[in-house]
Amino acid sequence: MRRDDLAKDDQSSYWKSMPQPKAVTLSQDPKGIVIEWEDGHKGTYPFPYLRKACPCALCKGERTPFDQVGGIGGRVVSPADSSEPSGLASGERNTAKDMFKVGRYALGFKWGDGHDAGIFTWDYLRQMCPCAECAS
Numbered sequence: 001m002r003r004d005d006l007a008k009d010d011q012s013s014y015w016k017s018m019p020q021p022k023a024v025t026l027s028q029d030p031k032g033i034v035i036e037w038e039d040g041h042k043g044t045y046p047f048p049y050l051r052k053a054c055p056c057a058l059c060k061g062e063r064t065p066f067d068q069v070g071g072i073g074g075r076v077v078s079p080a081d082s083s084e085p086s087g088l089a090s091g092e093r094n095t096a097k098d099m100f101k102v103g104r105y106a107l108g109f110k111w112g113d114g115h116d117a118g119i120f121t122w123d124y125l126r127q128m129c130p131c132a133e134c135a136s
C-alpha cells in the first residue's frame with residue numbers, strides 16, 4: 001500500500017471529532033432505534049427514553065405554557081398532553097411516527113402527539129447511549 005492510499009483512507013478525519021453513525025435502524029423490542037456507530041459501537045434507544053431526553057426548548061423548559069410557544073412545527077398539541085411529564089400510560093405520544101435527518105449532523109423525530117421540535121445531534125445521541133458499556 002502506498003502512502004497516497006493511506007492518506008485517502010484518512011479523508012474522513014474532519015468528522016472524527018464528532019461521532020458519526022454508520023446506520024440507524026428501527027428496533028421493535030423495545031420500540032425505538034438502533035444506532036450503529038462508525039467505530040463499531042452499537043446502542044439501542046427506546047422511544048420513551050429519547051422523548052424524555054428531547055433537547056428542544058419546549059421540553060427543557062417545562063414551565064413554559066404551550067400556547068406561548070405557538071404550535072411548534074405547525075402542530076397544535078393540547079396543553080393537557082404536553083404538560084404530562086411521564087406519559088407512560090399513553091405510550092402513543094412517546095412513540096416516534098417519523099424520523100428525519102437534519103443536515104449531516106443530527107436526527108429529528110416526529111412523535112405521536114405531533115411534537116417534532118427536538119434536534120438530536122449525533123454527539124448528543126452518542127453521549128446519551130443507554131447501553132451497559134456507556135452507562136458504567
Ligand SMILES: [Zn+2]
Nearest residue numbers: 054056059118
Ligand atoms: Zn421537545
Ligand SMILES: [Zn+2]
Nearest residue numbers: 043129131134
Ligand atoms: Zn453505548
